[in-house]
Amino acid sequence: MAQQEERIVGIDLGTTNSLVAYMQGDQPVVIPGEDGSPLVPSVVAIPEKRQSIVGNPAHKYLVQSPERVVYSAKRLMGRGVEDVQGELKLFPFHIAPDLAPGEVIRLQIGDEQFTPPEISALVLRQLKRNAERYFGAPLTKAVITVPAYFNDAQRQATKDAGRMAGLEVLRLVNEPTAAALAYGLDRNKEGIVAVYDLGGGTFDISILKLHEGIFEVIATNGDTHLGGDDIDNLLIAVALDDIQGETGVDLRYNGAAVQAVRKAVIDAKIALSSAETARISLDLPGVEPYHREITREQFNQLIQPILARTVEPCLTAMKDAGIRPEQMDELVLVGGSTRIPAVWDLTSQVFGLAARGKKPHRDLNPDEVVALGAAVQAKILEGGSKAIEDMLLLDVTPLSLGIEALGGVVAKIIQRNSTIPASATEHFTTGVDGQTNVAIHVLQGERELAKDCRSLARFDLKGIPPMSAGLPRIEVKFLIDANGILQVKAREQRSGQEAQIEVKPTYGLTDEQVESMILESFDHAEDDFRERQLIEARNEAENLIAHVEKAPTHPAWQQLTEDERNQIIALADKLRVVIPGDDRAAIRTATEALDKATGRFAELMMDAAVSTALRGKTMESAGENLGDGPEAPHPFAPAEINEK
Amino acid sequence: MQPASAVHDYFAVFGLPRKLAIDTSALERSFYKLSRKLHPDLYARASAGEQQWSLDQTSLLNDAYRTLRNPVSRTEYLLKLEGKPVASEEQAPQGDKPKDSRAPADMLEEVFELNMQLEEMRMNRKMGEDDPSLRGDLEKARTQFEGQLADLDEELKTHWQQWDAAVDAGATERTEQVKDKMFALLDRRRYIRNLVRDVNDALGA
Incomplete structure (x- = not known):
């Protein structure tokens, strides 16, 4: 049976809007929701306990009961309350009253509390459902995009949100890089490309080198708190002032009125991208009608300080990349906020485009391009596509990784813009006789002092055998994986003991917390839930059948006894009979029986796989093993380096 | 804090002898070629063991490329391999400035x-x-x-x-x-x- 491998989708989890896309043949396409639009506003209303409404339908609650609606949750991901004090005032929702500094933010909605990843999970689940409806099959795997400048905690929070939504996040891809993938897909581009991504809440600049299908990021920079939201907040403040001046009414503390103002200024902002003037009109009950004309020039002047904040990151990224503006072959604009004409002028200037008769590229829909690129990356992970078989993304870590040394200074161990995965190995010892644990403080950022960098986690190395001070030699390996997330391993070298590591993420959730937040039981149409469980059970059963059908081609099959083989075949037949039925329990039971019967076969297969993999375990041995035979993994073809 | 011990030889990663005059454009080609074989993206559907292998190999490859393509870090690295480690330009905490006596x-x-x-x-x-x-x-x-x-x-x-x-x-x-x-x-x-x-x-x- 040629069972199709389960699809992997690409998801753009945006501050303002979210989308899901997949590769249809050689082309990435966005998947529409029930209302026909692929854009799902990242807005979640919780009108009643254990009930959620996501996307456009949630908007109406903003006026009705604004304190029960959460938007822009992405700006709160992986952050502490002290990071976002300023903007929390502008949101209609409230934070939990019992929140301590250094804790993951919790939002208070009615008598329930939600963390930002849980809100994002509700958005992700909506996208998951849209895709499942579209495919008519369950979906459990996704690639999700994050701002390139997201730190470890923000990335982890995004991954947690995926898990809560029932999605295995196979990769986090940086948004500008995803955009570059979509952009470079059928253009066979070569050269240096900059992607300027100004979205709803975040700004990224990435500089890439495109060469024969390799998309190598050479430098990235940005600001995870800069975007269209800041423009909206500024316009809201200006309008509220203006209304107060004109009518004497202060609407600042009237949640519903502020939301009405917010909508009016956003409409005006959007209008000014194509018109020279726009009107902000408000007709609120009990307040004099308010009308104000705003010209594009006035608008440009107002937002100039916000746009100017994107310049420094661009210059730093170019400097880090060792690229001068005139070496930039292309500039791609991404993100809804790049629809603002003032952005085109600014970027043309920063990258010296006009002088060279070039224009920034805006030909791909700036709202969709990131999701399309995520779909391309999903297909790369899935494999087996001719169209993209040469494409490979080499991304970097946006921030330096360091550890706190004596005196509160930071020793950098992995520099920013290092290609990931990247690693560093450090050695630590004890300062006191008989000391059995060592604390390590890991930070991310560019500043010299620990207090000015972002605390990622405190690692407590435990179980060090008691020895004289300075004698233990603890080797700690820090590894930033392809998602930009840190992994840590420690070993005491003298005793060879694997040291236990206790991680206290600074703004993260523990595994147990994430587990308890999985959405399965949240709001819910019971039937819908049953249907999904049945689909999932069938899917699992079909997967297993597919594996069993392939089994006889594997050498391990011959290692089974004839009885074992016959039993597997009989149980597979039994399972095939129950799959089309509606009895989930029967499918589960038959699946489990077959799974159990194939246990030894799976073990034999794993042994074979591991022994193959082990043969290339280290670089050195891989090199020695070259030419060991066709079945040996070929990690290294002899390098072709011609020395001059 | 001591520098990392040289468990792996970055030169060997590229099949190179421990020599310093490296053609960096050839090094780049080699880096791309190896990335196409080792990168975790190619092992997304593989077993956990293979994924870990790919992760370890790729991080070693990236670390090696980053170190060797830069003339200063390449020389620093060679001296470390050859038992004459010099304090790295990049790694030292910035607050730890060299003493004037030096x-x-x-x-x-x-x-x-x-x-x-x-x-x-x-x-x-x-x-x-x-x-x-x-x-x-x-x-x-x-x-x-x-x-x-x-x-x-x-x-x-x-x-x-x-x-x-x-x-x-x-x-x-x-x-x-x-x-x-x-x-x-x-x-x-x-x-x-x-x-x-x-x-x-x-x-x-």
């Missing part, structure tokens, strides 16, 4: 005067004053240091040639001499680089 003997006088000027400049900045002639002096000093750095980079290349030739000839004594020379050069380079940074800080650049 100034190369021939630069003592110059550095002494520079430090006085830097101190004055910092005071001026604190008071919100600007002394154009002092600023001019410091800018001139910076240009001069930058010139010295460029000269050192050229000189480093001649050391590379000597090193590679000595390795080819199996001349242990000569390799030892070249190692000492490169060690001294990198030490001096780091010192001057720190001076440039101090000048930039003081100028508010």
Whole structure:
């Protein structure tokens, strides 16, 4: 049976809007929701306990009961309350009253509390459902995009949100890089490309080198708190002032009125991208009608300080990349906020485009391009596509990784813009006789002092055998994986003991917390839930059948006894009979029986796989093993380096 | 904190001998080629064991490429492999500036005067004053240091040639001499680089 491998989708989890896309043949396409639009506003209303409404339908609650609606949750991901004090005032929702500094933010909605990843999970689940409806099959795997400048905690929070939504996040891809993938897909581009991504809440600049299908990021920079939201907040403040001046009414503390103002200024902002003037009109009950004309020039002047904040990151990224503006072959604009004409002028200037008769590229829909690129990356992970078989993304870590040394200074161990995965190995010892644990403080950022960098986690190395001070030699390996997330391993070298590591993420959730937040039981149409469980059970059963059908081609099959083989075949037949039925329990039971019967076969297969993999375990041995035979993994073809 | 021990040889990752005159565009081609075989993206559907293998191999490849493509870190790395580790330019906490006593003997006088000027400049900045002639002096000093750095980079290349030739000839004594020379050069380079940074800080650049 040629069972199709389960699809992997690409998801753009945006501050303002979210989308899901997949590769249809050689082309990435966005998947529409029930209302026909692929854009799902990242807005979640919780009108009643254990009930959620996501996307456009949630908007109406903003006026009705604004304190029960959460938007822009992405700006709160992986952050502490002290990071976002300023903007929390502008949101209609409230934070939990019992929140301590250094804790993951919790939002208070009615008598329930939600963390930002849980809100994002509700958005992700909506996208998951849209895709499942579209495919008519369950979906459990996704690639999700994050701002390139997201730190470890923000990335982890995004991954947690995926898990809560029932999605295995196979990769986090940086948004500008995803955009570059979509952009470079059928253009066979070569050269240096900059992607300027100004979205709803975040700004990224990435500089890439495109060469024969390799998309190598050479430098990235940005600001995870800069975007269209800041423009909206500024316009809201200006309008509220203006209304107060004109009518004497202060609407600042009237949640519903502020939301009405917010909508009016956003409409005006959007209008000014194509018109020279726009009107902000408000007709609120009990307040004099308010009308104000705003010209594009006035608008440009107002937002100039916000746009100017994107310049420094661009210059730093170019400097880090060792690229001068005139070496930039292309500039791609991404993100809804790049629809603002003032952005085109600014970027043309920063990258010296006009002088060279070039224009920034805006030909791909700036709202969709990131999701399309995520779909391309999903297909790369899935494999087996001719169209993209040469494409490979080499991304970097946006921030330096360091550890706190004596005196509160930071020793950098992995520099920013290092290609990931990247690693560093450090050695630590004890300062006191008989000391059995060592604390390590890991930070991310560019500043010299620990207090000015972002605390990622405190690692407590435990179980060090008691020895004289300075004698233990603890080797700690820090590894930033392809998602930009840190992994840590420690070993005491003298005793060879694997040291236990206790991680206290600074703004993260523990595994147990994430587990308890999985959405399965949240709001819910019971039937819908049953249907999904049945689909999932069938899917699992079909997967297993597919594996069993392939089994006889594997050498391990011959290692089974004839009885074992016959039993597997009989149980597979039994399972095939129950799959089309509606009895989930029967499918589960038959699946489990077959799974159990194939246990030894799976073990034999794993042994074979591991022994193959082990043969290339280290670089050195891989090199020695070259030419060991066709079945040996070929990690290294002899390098072709011609020395001059 | 001690530097990482050399468990893996970054040169061997690329099948290269421990020689220093590397053609970086060939190194890049090799890096791309190996990335296409090892990258975790290619193992997304593989077993957990294979994924870990890919992750470890790719991070080693990336670490090796990053180290070898840069002339200074490449030389630092070789010296470490050869048992003569020099403090890295990148890794040291920035607060941990070299002591003045470590100034190369021939630069003592110059550095002494520079430090006085830097101190004055910092005071001026604190008071919100600007002394154009002092600023001019410091800018001139910076240009001069930058010139010295460029000269050192050229000189480093001649050391590379000597090193590679000595390795080819199996001349242990000569390799030892070249190692000492490169060690001294990198030490001096780091010192001057720190001076440039101090000048930039003081100028508010």
